[in-house]
Amino acid sequence: MSVSAVSLSRLLRCSLPAVGRSANTHPARCVCEREPTLPGARWSSTRLDMDGSGRPATWDSFGIWDNRIEEPILLPPSIRYGTPIPHVSxxxxxxxxxxxxxxxxxxxxxxxxxxxxxxxxxxxxxxxxxxxxxxxxxxxxxxxxxxxxxxxxxxxxxxxxxxxxxxxxxxxxxxxxxxxxxxxxxxxxxxxxxxxxxxxxxxxxxxxxxxxxxxxxxxxxxxxTPERKDEKHRVRHSGGFVAWNSVGQANVNGRLAMTxxxxxxxxxxxxxxxxxxxxxxxxxxxxxxxxxxxxxxxxxxxxxxxxxxxxxxxxxxxxxxxxxxxxxxxxxxxxxxxxxxxxxxxxxxxxxxxxxxxxxxxxxxxxxxx
CATH class of the missing domain: 3.60.40.10 (PPM-type phosphatase domain)
Known part of the structure; x- marks a missing residue:
């Protein structure tokens, strides 16, 4: 079994109880299969491979992503940062x-x-x-x-x-x-x-x-904007000036409303x-x-x-x-x-x-x- 799989398994066991759905839905459960002991056996998890397709589960499986937008989790970053991270498409x-x-x-x-x-x-x-x-x-x-x-x-x-x-x-x-x-x-x-x-x-x-x-x-x-004290200071220190127009908007040299x-x-x-x-x-x-x-x-x-x-x-x-x-x-x-x-x-x-x-x-x- 790869180190990544072991790490992610531990990550999910630790993090899932804290990120369940809201009260009006069922909380997410972490149900992982027993780790294989035979050499070459395939490690799997009902959380990551719910339909047996070999594809990772969607973010919605973790009870966070709204079910109108379903994306897979990013496995390497999730392991690296210690938290499930969905793919942003x-x-x-x-x-x-x-x-x-x-x-x-x-x-x-x-x-x-x-x-x-x-x-x-x-x-x-x-x-x-x-x-x-x-x-x-x-x-x-x-x-x-x-x-x-x-x-x-x-x-x-x-x-x-x-x-x-x-x-x-x-x-x-x-x-x-x-x-x-x-x-x-x-x-x-x-x-x-x-x-x-x-x-x-x-x-x-x-x-x-x-x-x-x-x-x-x-x-x-x-x-x-020229209203910011730090920005106004830089403009004046550089030789520019701040003027206000008829509607009270500050402008650099009477022309530009941004610094x-x-x-x-x-x-x-x-x-x-x-x-x-x-x-x-x-x-x-x-x-x-x-x-x-x-x-x-x-x-x-x-x-x-x-x-x-x-x-x-x-x-x-x-x-x-x-x-x-x-x-x-x-x-x-x-x-x-x-x-x-x-x-x-x-x-x-x-x-x-x-x-x-x-x-x-x-x-x-x-x-x-x-």
Whole structure:
């Protein structure tokens, strides 16, 4: 019998009683066959091979993953981290991008597999034109791949890739000799998921990443705006200034509402940088329902908890993505609205029975803009 099988058997015996289903369902039972003693005998477990097919049991067998989305567990990472980890399939990820009331959709998003154990999720919200967002959509993934060849720390990978993309974009735009192109830019919020459990997020600008844990919204990014004391200090120390427009929004040099971005090369000497802030989180699949990446067309108009509450009412991530984008429009958002919803082990587990929404409701009547 292999060491992996022995380790996993012990892992399951230790961890299963603590992760049973909720009170209205039957608790999961760990019923493992007696270990074979004859040389060459096949080790098996009713927990891992319930139908005799040789395939691992689905995550739902452990009483955590909602039965609407069933995925197998990842055996090596589960053994390494000492906890059952479900496979996160790109086919279950929900995405939506709505133009809203703008003439053009300058938002871009991307979902892909970088390596056998690393998934990539990204949203880019362009301003001044779509060129910077288009460039990031086309090249960010490859820069991350290149960094992964020489670096294992995912936070360092994202930091290097963001700065490299910024330099590459500057070189690209200078070819055209058009000064106005030096004013295009984009936010960038990128999430990397390794082994189904290590989640690393890097961000510049005001697009956002949220993790829903135990039904509560947990911010993984902080908006880079001139209102932040540390960001304002850097801008002023670099020779820039912060001015407020007629609706009370702070802008760098009276032009840009964010202090970090990819592009905006006319403001680089005024303290606008492309270096991302990064966070690293180990997922708790028994409690974490999903990751959601949003552009400000959504997070400017809906609170973090509102976003999580609405998604928790939805049947699947694709429905959730479209409902959120539509609801932002109903609330009065005039910007492009883009989001990615990535389901985790507790998808469907933390529905808020007290929260209801109705897409036909006239949201203006609630006084959100009063």
């Amino acid at each position: 790109l086919s279950n990820v929900g995405c939506a991008s709505h133009i809203g009331r703008r003439r053009e959709n300058e938002d871009r998003f991307q979902v892909s597999k970088l390596a056998h154990n690393i998934l990539y999720f990204a949203v880019f919200d362009g301003h001044g034109g779509p060129q910077a967002a288009d460039f990031c959509h086309k090249h960010m993934e490859q820069h991350i791949r290149d960094c992964l060849e020489v670096e294992t720390d995912l936070q360092a990978v994202l930091s290097k890739a963001f700065l490299q993309v910024d330099v590459a974009l500057a070189a690209e735009l200078r070819i055209y000799g058009n000064a106005s192109l030096m004013m295009v830019g984009t936010t960038a919020t990128v999430a990397l998921l390794r082994d189904g459990i290590e989640l690393v997020v890097g961000s510049v600008g005001d697009s956002r990443a949220l993790l829903c844990r135990k039904g509560k919204a947990r911010k993984l990014t902080d908006d880079h 970090r971005s990819i592009g905006d090369f006319d403001l680089k000497k005024s303290g606008v940088i492309a270096e991302p802030e990064t966070t690293r989180t180990l997922l708790q699949h028994a409690h974490d329902s999903f990751l959601v990446l949003t552009t400000d067309g959504i997070n400017f108009i809906m609170t973090n908890q509102e976003i999580c509450d609405v998604i928790n009412q939805c049947h699947d991530p694709t429905e959730a993505a479209n409902v959120i984008a539509e609801q932002a429009l109903q609330y009065g958002s005039e910007d492009n609205s883009t989001l990615i919803v990535v389901p985790f082990g507790a998808w469907g587990k933390h529905q808020n029975d007290e929260y209801t929404y109705n897409m036909s409701r006239n949201f203006a009547s609630i006084g959100r803009w009063s």
